[in-house]
Amino acid sequence: MTVSKSRVLNADSTRTVLSGRQRIGISVRSSATLGPEPGYYTYTYQITSERSSGVGVSVFGIAPVPPPDSMTAPDQWMGGYEYEENDRAAVWAVLDTITPPPLDKNLMDWSSPYEIQPNETKTFTLVSRRPPTR
Numbered sequence: 794m795t796v797s798k799s800r801v802l803n804a805d806s807t808r809t810v811l812s813g814r815q816r817i818g819i820s821v822r823s824s825a826t827l828g829p830e831p832g833y834y835t836y837t838y839q840i841t842s843e844r845s846s847g848v849g850v851s852v853f854g855i856a857p858v859p860p861p862d863s864m865t866a867p868d869q870w871m872g873g874y875e876y877e878e879n880d881r882a883a884v885w886a887v888l889d890t891i892t893p894p895p896l897d898k899n900l901m902d903w904s905s906p907y908e909i910q911p912n913e914t915k916t917f918t919l920v921s922r923r924p925p926t927r
Contacts, residue, residue, distance in 0.1 A: 816845065816846060817846045817850060819842055819853065821855065822841075823836065823838050824837050833862065833921070835920050836920075840853060840917065841909070842912065844912040848908075849904055849908025849909055849911065851908045852887065854883065854885075858882065859919075860921060860923065861874050864918065864920075869888055869891065870886065870887055871888045872885045887908055889906075
């Protein structure tokens with residue numbers, strides 16, 4: 794199992810200090826196993842929003858990953874492959890279709906209960922015919 798910490802690429806390159814609701818830290822635990830059938834591999838990602846995060850995680854990506862044959866996610870989440878200029882990224886995002894928006898219509902500050910809340914872990918998987926590489 795591999796564990797890594799998150800980083801915000803644009804903030805890292807400009808040395809911007811994030812604060813309040815902008816501060817999000819995640820830990821990723823990953824593993825790869827044979828199956829679910831011969832010739833396939835299951836890649837599992839356990840995403841934990843760190844206790845110090847100022848808001849829940851509603852979208853994240855992992856790269857590089859092999860092209861998936863299928864992807865799974867918790868309720869009210871959706872996964873996709875390839876993102877903007879990164880053609881080897883798997884991206885998952887909350888698609889909360891149950892929780893109504895706030896009455897004041899302030900959608901920029903709307904948080905879904907399906908996000909990965911601070912100090913919470915959710916599991917995501919990707920199945921591929923390609924074996925793990927180093």
